[in-house]
Amino acid sequence: MNLSKKKTYDVVVIGSGAGGQAAALTAQENGNSVLMLEKGRHTGGSANYSEGLFAVGSYLQKEKGIHVSGTEVLKEEVEYSKYKADSRIWRKYVDASSENVMWLHNEGVQYEGVQAMGAGEATWHIYEGFGDGVIHKSLEPKFKKLGGELLTSTSAIDLKINIDNTKVITLRDEVSGKVEDITAKVVILAGGGYLNNSELMAKYTDYNLNRLIPVSSGKGTGDTLRLAWKVGARKYGLGMAMLFGGYLKDPDEPSFKMMGSQMNAAAGQQPLLWLNENGERFVDESVIYNFSMAGNALYTQNQVYSILDTGVIKKMTKDGNFMGLGIYVKRGQKMDKLQEEIDKAVADKKPFIFKANTIEELADKMNIPVENVTATIAKYNKDAKNGKDSLYGKDAKYMIPVEEGPYYGFKLNVGAFCTMGGLKVTTKKEVEDNNGKVIPGLYATGNDAAGLTGDTYGPNMPGTCAGYAFYSGRNAAQNAEKYLK
Template identity: 75%
Template sequence: GTTEDVLAKVVILAAGGYLNNKEMMAEETDYDLSRMIPVSSGKGTGDGLRLGWSVGGRKYGTGMAMLFGGYLDDPDQPYFKMMSSQMNVAAGQQPLLWVNEDGNRFVDESVIYNFSYAGNALYTQNEVYSILDTGVIEKMAKDGNFMGLGVYVERGQKMDKLADEIAQAVADDKPFIFKADTIEELAEKTGLPKDQLTATIKRYNGFAAQGEDEDFGKDAEYLVPVENGPFYAFKLNIGAFCTMGGLKVSVNNEVEDADGKVIPGLYAAGNDASGLTGDTYGPNMPGTCAGYAFYSGRNAALNAQKYL
């Protein structure tokens, strides 16, 4: 709760954006924060940005976050705990069957292979449920998953803990999971329209049988029928890694003021910087925000050294 002045010839702001500051997220973005799960160090509190703005740094390119795929919201656990959960990966990271609040499919679910496509697709709907049957749960345990989640659960990993994790979540009555012996019962438990959910799954199973997705063109490899009970619906929130934008910088990562003039001795890097990159996701860059963090930190340091 105290404020301290620190005097230095050079300051490099690299505090990681503002994803973990609810007030700043509400002020700077238009996201429905009740649906967004911040999966990060928890230290993106916006301190670096507020410091830069307080000395005249230009606010630039705020309002965007790096969304990824479906993520389960367990109110009894810190968000990061779900990263290593096989259930979370099975529910939110597979190219299987997603339906919205109307019980309709809305996308080729294999968009999950691209973080930005997946996050954006999920966010276009008011609610999203991932539908799994016992057959695909057993298949992933025996043969491995389709899609992993970074270093936490590898792609192709056999989901040997999945059944137990699901059973425990049902036993604990977690708010994100619904279990039923029939699709009609599953619709009742989730509140989804019974007739539409039944029709959607019937149509989807038809696509699986013929090996062609006539609605969204999903590869036949991922057209796994939903036919063996018990059936599960997982309510998906949307994961977010970090925010983008904040302080306008030059090509030397120097912070600029509102007139585009460099503020001598002040630099910004990583998720505090914007203008060179940082206002878009950049899915072509390995490590996404990490790639720019490495580059901009080094660039800021080298140019700070020249300035000194």
């Protein structure tokens, strides 16, 4: 019995996340024969956990009177990338973003509203049911209804291109191990990057992987990048991971479970007090409002601890937090479960948390110099009472004294959602070879396609990663249709 229903297709899409689903459905709506491949048992990948997508000029923004200039967005994002992002790609993305929101709406996606994140613009269109609902209630059912073919637990393990540009894809059933070849006129790569491939991360990034916590589906292993590189695609835009600040590592739970934890948001996402392994402050902690830069700041030290006293815990319980974590823990949300979560972590002897009745005892438990910690906190408390951060100029409203026990220290690692980049693409999402020439009929989407970022992600325009995945999937399929004709 064959793995696939046919031996040849117009379009084969490798990956079933946001980019893959958008590409497959668009190609199917265009009347092509389409096969979408997913190596895991479940579709959607890390897009299942996404909260919303970027757009300017959408119908939702117009309804709320929100105006954001597309050109100003482009300029800010390209400057933020130190001009490593491609302005042409950003221009086309921005110009198509409102239609992208409407396309999803027309496919059955419902939105909760539009909002900002951190200090950014209100470009984040939050969809109901997270990305899981977008994919499994709207896009994928429609793709199947229109006759699209989906294979799960099926990997693409090899790619060859014949002299007539026909693509030969070798499939492997991950259950039985059976292998077979199929052909296609077009291949669209939507593998979701390489965050979960430690070998590629070690080779192409500078991050200390012992401290990096991938918060993803676990399937971003660079498979589609390696397929493309094998057929001559240019390696490009590697080295970037979307960091998002401090994150707690619980060895007993999958990393994504911390996303909804009030304790995790309180420890890793607040503009309060951070100490390094020597008991020193090292940055204006309100950098957390730009989570990518916060990740970079944390990496300047060998280890970082977040310090919370009982006073600030009570304040966040009563008045709400300073900074949330996306819509998992919303900004300003009252932290009504915070003390309970902290108490449980202490009782369970979790390795990331330390509790003490005095600052000296806390420093000793964290194994950092007691005299440095006490001196740092004494100076911090003095600055807080004077209303001026004499070291790094942090806004006085975030200078909350640390003076009420019990005291808690949290060992912070650095969270990461995904990588972005790996393949050089045109504005039509065509993959380029090492000579800058297009590889006919080969396209890349989402996190596989370089051009949207530099060495960090620009969170001031929230939703750009998810939005780009949907947009680039559609864009690839639209241009593939022209190629097929």
